């Protein structure tokens with residue numbers, strides 16, 4: 001197929017109301033302000049309807065000879081195509097799982113069985129533990145060396161250190177596309193190129209990136225890419241994409257009778273949440289409806305152009321407003337480029353927990369804690385028990401949400 005170049009004219013004009021009215025949670029009378037997106041997003045009606053519909057009218061196991069089971073097989077087949085369209089890859093490599101963490105443990109164990117004593121794994125201090133702990137545990141089992149790449153002062157993966165660390169024994173470079181704690185967008189292609197130059201795999205955590213920007217596994221050079229649909233306007237579920245040749249070569253931990261095709265199915269242990277897979281399809285229907293174009297991928301691409309442009313405004317306004325609040329300090333990247341709308345904040349007069357309670361009292365949902373981003377907490381020198389405050393916006397947030405968050409932050413430590 002010929003490459004299509006999208007321009008700003010291809011994206012639909014943004015309409016806050018039209019977007020927000022699709023989300024029942026936001027259409028309630030006096031809903032809270034959801035500034036908690038990095039912990040999980042709200043869902044549009046398509047997701048709720050698809051899950052209810054599946055459970056009401058199909059609700060079956062797979063690979064049987066009656067209608068409901070055939071419909072479930074078809075659902076999973078179509079969901080693989082949808083997930084492939086979301087990441088820009090081959091549907092054969094799509095695997096569903098309970099969540100990203102569980103899927104990653106499965107995949108790491110599979111690749112671990114191909115590694116030998118002295119092989120090296122690179123992880124980063126920016127990553128969520130879901131892309132660190134499985135490697136540390138596997139390294140103990142297989143006598144591997146794990147090397148951790150530290151962060152730059154603006155909380156990005158230090159590429160100079162990476163360049164001097166990756167070497168002939170490196171087998172995997174595991175890293176995130178974006179930080180779930182402080183919003184940094186990493187230089188994924190450069191990192192993948194460094195890994196590949198040494199014959200290592202580029203193992204990408206896309207969980208914190210996928211809600212905000214288009215993923216393209218081929219352009220990124222991914223060997224493995226993982227995401228969590230419950231943070232991309234869908235239900236609680238995990239999705240992985242494994243480059244098909246790699247998926248075929250890995251000794252997956254699986255039960256003997258399970259089918260070997262599609263390749264991604266090798267990493268799916270037991271019965272999946274079919275209703276969540278139905279809901280995932282609903283989230284893709286929703287996303288494609290925000291875009292334009294003749295196929296699902298193009299619609300997703302243009303939807304993310306709109307989402308990114310809208311969120312860039314939210315980021316700018318939030319950062320400008322924050323600069324005038326002396327008692328709340330942004331951690332990490334101060335500029336609005338190369339970041340998503342996830343903000344790690346230090347609150348000078350109150351603890352992160354008190355700050356989250358204060359925001360709740362103002363009708364704002366925001367998270368406090370370490371968000372399992374242990375390396376980031378270490379780099380910041382904060383007590384991981386207490387962590388930091390985190391506000392995160394999704395495309396369904398609007399400028400009024402951002403302003404109300406800023407107003408509430410201004411009174412932190414002054415009023416209840």
Ligand SMILES: Cc1ncc(COP(=O)(O)O)c(C=O)c1O
Nearest residue numbers: 099100101128130180207208228
């Ligand atoms: C960047 C990142 N990676 C991985 C995970 C783990 O995802 P899951 O909850 O699907 O296991 C999270 C969850 O917060 C995350 O933010």
